[in-house]
Amino acid sequence: xxxxxxxxxxxxxxxxxxxxxxxxxxxxxxxxxxxxxxxxxxxxxxxxxxxxxxxxxxxxxxxxxxxxxxxxxxxxxxxxxxxxxxxxxxxxxxxxxxxxxxxxxxxxxxxxxxxxxxxxxxxxxxxxxxxxxxxxxxxxxxxxxxxxxxxxxxxxxxxxxxxxxxxxxxxxxxxxxxxx
Numbered sequence: 001x002x003x004x005x006x007x008x009x010x011x012x013x014x015x016x017x018x019x020x021x022x023x024x025x026x027x028x029x030x031x032x033x034x035x036x037x038x039x040x041x042x043x044x045x046x047x048x049x050x051x052x053x054x055x056x057x058x059x060x061x062x063x064x065x066x067x068x069x070x071x072x073x074x075x076x077x078x079x080x081x082x083x084x085x086x087x088x089x090x091x092x093x094x095x096x097x098x099x100x101x102x103x104x105x106x107x108x109x110x111x112x113x114x115x116x117x118x119x120x121x122x123x124x125x126x127x128x129x130x131x132x133x134x135x136x137x138x139x140x141x142x143x144x145x146x147x148x149x150x151x152x153x154x155x156x157x158x159x160x161x162x163x164x165x166x167x168x169x170x171x172x173x174x175x176x177x178x179x180x
Contacts, residue, residue: 018112039173043094061079072127079121155173
């Protein structure tokens, strides 16, 4: 197996893992899991799910790269960049469709898979670059900072459409819309 084959395989596996991570908080509701997994059906919480899924899959991907002795560089920073870049890539494709036509699960899943595929292709290019100095330390710091921001946006969600769960009419973990 080579890196090019892994792009497609990784995309399928990340896509499938998204379905598992979607329900973790529902199964084990607590404040720690609220930071990592979606607490409601808002667009933002699904982006948090996507980010966490890429990081979890990064562990699996690392084991695959080692098992098949596939040459690569910059693994940790690549994993972080894939996790964070997939969010705007997905939103750029998804939001125009969503705001113009509403929710359509089939289109949503197609857009999600395409975003994951594009993100893994970008990651492939970064893995082929010359080793970036301090990339592991930089990645760890960025992962921590990103989760701090995600925690704030989960527990104190701004009142914008991106953070609004239309099913439960709430923002974040426990900020319900009060109708007047």
